[in-house]
Amino acid sequence: MSEQFNGLFDAWAVSYDNTVHGSDVEYRGVFENYEEILQKISDATFSFVLEFGVGTGNLTKKLLEKRLEVVGIEPSSNMRKIAQQKLPDAKIVKGNFLSFPSQNKKIDTIASSYAFHHLTEWEKEQAIKLYTKILNTRGKIVFGDTIFENKKKHEEAILQAKSNGYYRLAEDLNTEYYTTIPNLKRILQAYGFTTHFEQLNSFVWLMEAELRG
Numbered sequence: 001m002s003e004q005f006n007g008l009f010d011a012w013a014v015s016y017d018n019t020v021h022g023s024d025v026e027y028r029g030v031f032e033n034y035e036e037i038l039q040k041i042s043d044a045t046f047s048f049v050l051e052f053g054v055g056t057g058n059l060t061k062k063l064l065e066k067r068l069e070v071v072g073i074e075p076s077s078n079m080r081k082i083a084q085q086k087l088p089d090a091k092i093v094k095g096n097f098l099s100f101p102s103q104n105k106k107i108d109t110i111a112s113s114y115a116f117h118h119l120t121e122w123e124k125e126q127a128i129k130l131y132t133k134i135l136n137t138r139g140k141i142v143f144g145d146t147i148f149e150n151k152k153k154h155e156e157a158i159l160q161a162k163s164n165g166y167y168r169l170a171e172d173l174n175t176e177y178y179t180t181i182p183n184l185k186r187i188l189q190a191y192g193f194t195t196h197f198e199q200l201n202s203f204v205w206l207m208e209a210e211l212r213g
Contacts, residue, residue: 013078016056020114026166030146032201037144038062038113040198040206044142047108050134052097053115057083060090063111073100097127106136113144114204117178124179125187132191132211141193141209144200146173148180157203181205 015023020031042062047069054060054072056079063070064087072092074080083092093101097112097119110131119127131141148154154173161170181197184207188195193209200206 010078026169030203041144045109049109050107052112059113110141116145137213143207146203147205
C-alpha cells in the first residue's frame with residue numbers, strides 16, 4: 001500500500017478529533033452520527049480484533065470497552081502517538097491494510113472506520129484476499145466507510161459538494177479511491193464472504209462480511 005497519505009494524516013492528527021465531531025462544515029455530513037457509527041462497528045465485532053487505520057483511537061476505545069482483545073494498526077506516527085496517549089494500555093503498532101505484523105493466532109474480526117477508501121480497487125482486492133488467510137472460519141470484516149450505492153451516486157455526491165461550495169470535499173470525493181457496493185460485493189463474494197451493507201449517513205455505510213466455512 002502506498003505511503004502517500006502518511007504526511008496528510010501526520011498533519012491532520014492534532015485536529016482530527018475536532019473534525020470528526022463537526023468543526024469542519026464541509027465534512028459534517030461525512031462524519032454525521034460519528035459516535036453511533038463507531039458503536040455500530042464495535043457492536044458487530046467479536047473476540048480477537050485486528051483494527052486497521054486506528055487514527056486517534058476512537059474506535060479502539062469502544063472495542064476495548066467491550067473487553068475485546070485488540071491489536072491496532074496505524075501507518076501515521078502522529079496518529080499513533082495521540083492514540084497511545086489516550087489509550088496507554090492499547091496495543092497499537094505501525095502498519096497498513098496490506099503490510100502489518102503477523103499475529104500468533106487467527107483473527108476473529110478485522111475492523112476499520114473511515115480508512116478503506118485509501119486503497120485502490122486492486123489493493124482492496126489484495127487486502128480481502130489476504131484476510132481470508134488470517135481470519136478464523138466464520139471470521140468477519142466489519143468496516144464503516146464512505147461507499148456509494150453505484151457510480152451514479154458517487155458522481156451526484158461530487159456535484160452536490162460543488163453546489164454547496166464544498167470544493168475540498170468535492171476534490172476529495174473525486175481523487176480518493178471511493179468504491180461502490182457492487183464492486184465490494186463482487187470482490188468479497190469471489191473470496192468466500194457473505195455480505196451485508198447498512199447505510200449510516202449520507203456517505204457512510206457499514207459493511208459486514210463473514211467468511212463462509
